[in-house]
Amino acid sequence: IAGITQAPTSQILAAGRRMTLRCTQDMRHNAMYWYRQDLGLGLRLIHYSNTAGTTGKGEVPDGYSVSRANTDDFPLTLASAVPSQTSVYFCASSPRENLNSPLHFGNGTRLTVT
Amino acid sequence: AQSVAQPEDQVNVAEGNPLTVKCTYSVSGNPYLFWYVQYPNRGLQFLLKYITGDNLVKGSYGFEAEFNKSQTSFHLKKPSALVSDSALYFCAVRAFNDYKLSFGAGTTVTVRA
Numbered sequence: 001i002a003g004i005t006q007a008p009t010s011q012i013l014a015a016g017r018r019m020t021l022r023c024t025q026d027m028r029h030n031a032m033y034w035y036r037q038d039l040g041l042g043l044r045l046i047h048y049s050n051t052a053g054t055t056g057k058g059e060v061p062d063g064y065s066v067s068r069a070n071t072d073d074f075p076l077t078l079a080s081a082v083p084s085q086t087s088v089y090f091c092a093s094s095p096r097e098n099l100n101s102p103l104h105f106g107n108g109t110r111l112t113v114t
Numbered sequence: 115a116q117s118v119a120q121p122e123d124q125v126n127v128a129e130g131n132p133l134t135v136k137c138t139y140s141v142s143g144n145p146y147l148f149w150y151v152q153y154p155n156r157g158l159q160f161l162l163k164y165i166t167g168d169n170l171v172k173g174s175y176g177f178e179a180e181f182n183k184s185q186t187s188f189h190l191k192k193p194s195a196l197v198s199d200s201a202l203y204f205c206a207v208r209a210f211n212d213y214k215l216s217f218g219a220g221t222t223v224t225v226r227a
Binding site: 004031033035040041042043044045048050058059090092094099100102103104105106107108 | 150
């Protein structure tokens with residue numbers, strides 16, 4: 001079934017540790033996104049990529065980095081986790097050539113930083 | 115900068131009654147507007163979108179939304195709510211020339227039997 005796969009599903013992480021959240025899509029979408037979801041704040045864009053080899057900053061990029069080595073994968077890295085990064089993280093994708101296409105979302109990664 | 119406001123944190127309705135979830139937006143130029151629904155422990159699912167044309171758009175599961183340019187609103191509606199419509203609903207906006215999609219804070223809908 002075509003879609004977005006995120007891993008892990010959930011993780012408890014000690015503050016100061018490094019963590020990479022994985023995201024893979026098989027729809028050949030050029031554009032990919034990372035959002036965090038927090039109660040009362042909705043979804044906030046962390047980073048995005050319009051196509052392989054390019055990335056951009058969203059609303060809340062500090063403390064996060066991304067890479068886009070190929071079309072399918074868009075990992076999100078927390079270099080040194082802090083408790084305020086406790087959140088649910090969603091990866092999404094959409095066709096680059098059609099800006100009115102909806103985003104497709106993965107099922108999320110629930111991250112707790114202690 | 116673009117933004118979305120969903121003024122109600124929660125909406126409670128009885129099954130069979132009309133359901134309305136409010137959304138207002140701010141964006142430069144013509145907007146692309148979307149509604150998504152989220153069920154517990156799942157990602158967001160697309161319901162419907164407004165791009166251009168008819169101000170009333172129809173989407174999945176009997177939902178529809180009305181675009182009002184003068185009021186910069188895009189309210190989600192369903193004529194007769196079901197218990198299974200209980201979920202978290204998000205409105206989102208994108209400028210016509212921008213990849214970034216901005217979301218509202220979400221509205222929790224509870225439909226009681």
